[in-house]
Amino acid sequence: MNALKTTVLALFMSNFFQMNAQNHIDHMVWDQILLINVSDDGKVNYPGFIRDKYLFDKYFKSxxxxxxxxxxxxxxxxxYWVNLYNAIAMKMIIDNYPIKxxxxxxxPWKQKQITVNGIKYSLDDIEHTILRKMGEPRIHFLLNCATxxxxxxxxxxxxxxxxxxxLEDKSHQFINNPAKNVITDEKVNVSMVFQWYKDDFNNGDIVSFINQYSTTKIxxxxxxxxxxxxxxxxxRR
Known part of the structure; x- marks a missing residue:
């Protein structure tokens, strides 16, 4: 079934790139590759991404x-910048797979992986010089570094x-996911994301930010x- 999906995807995307190249930002290819190779719980089929690497590379270049x-x-x-961040992390993994x-x-955070409008970018560049400066703390729940x-x-x-x-949905999901944060009446253990980027969340008031989304207040x-x-x-194994 996956082989059939990939064949159909390849034929469709070949026509898509011919019709839409250079015209506008479109994430349809990334959408379809993700849909085929990532489970609903976020587990990644890296061999699948490698199988679809021709299409991935086309999207990355776009x-x-x-x-x-x-x-x-x-x-x-x-x-754009969230997709690019996640695509760079994906590229580094599939270019070096298998790794643990x-x-x-x-x-990995400093590797310059792409040139956009004459500027070379790494994961750190995108996160710290672009996204965090946009004043949207919820981006931290969309960025995935393959861990x-x-x-x-x-x-x-x-x-x-x-x-x-x-941004709203993923904030709810991340904060209330017991694999990422344990928030109960008896115990509080939250992700290191809140420590690393403390100042991004309500100017350092992490508790008030978490309580906007947590089903259990702290x-x-x-x-x-x-x-x-x-x-x-x-x-995904």
Whole structure:
């Protein structure tokens, strides 16, 4: 069934690229590859991505050639840069697969992987110099660096149409996912994401931010209440 899906996808996308190349930002190819190779719980079929690497590389190149302009909407910019971040992480894994963790690579956060409008970007560049400066803390629940403790990789592409709804939905999902945060009346253990990016969440008021989304409300977070981060690959086996 997957082989049939890939064949149909390849034929469709071949025509799609011919008709739409260089015209506008479109994440349809990424959407379809994700749908085929990522489960609903965010587990990734990396051999599947390698099988579809020709299409992935086409999409990746399209991001270098088609990018938001100054006058583009905030929604389009957010969708583009979040998709690009996740695609870069994916590229580094499938280019070096099999590996056990993105941290097996040499300085993965600083590797310049793509040139957009004359500027070379790494994961850190996109996260810190683009996305965090857009003043939208919920992006931290959409960015996936191919690890088990990351917010799960959505098996759909982000678009200007769905990005604002996704920011809200993924915040709820991440904060109330017991694999990412344990928040009960008896125990509080939250993701290291809240420690690493503390200032992004209500100017450091992590508790008030979490309580906007958590089904169980908390009063405080102690230093010892941050969960150990699992850097192993978010792989479907």
């Amino acid at each position: 991001l270098a050639d088609n990018y938001p302009k100054e006058e583009s909407s905030k929604e389009e910019k957010l969708a 963790s993105i941290n097996d690579l040499e300085n 088990k403790s990351s917010p799960k990789l959505w098996n759909r592409a982000y678009t200007a149409r769905n990005i604002m709804t996704a 009063d405080k977070i102690m230093d010892q209440e941050y969960m150990e981060y699992d850097w192993s690959l978010n792989e």
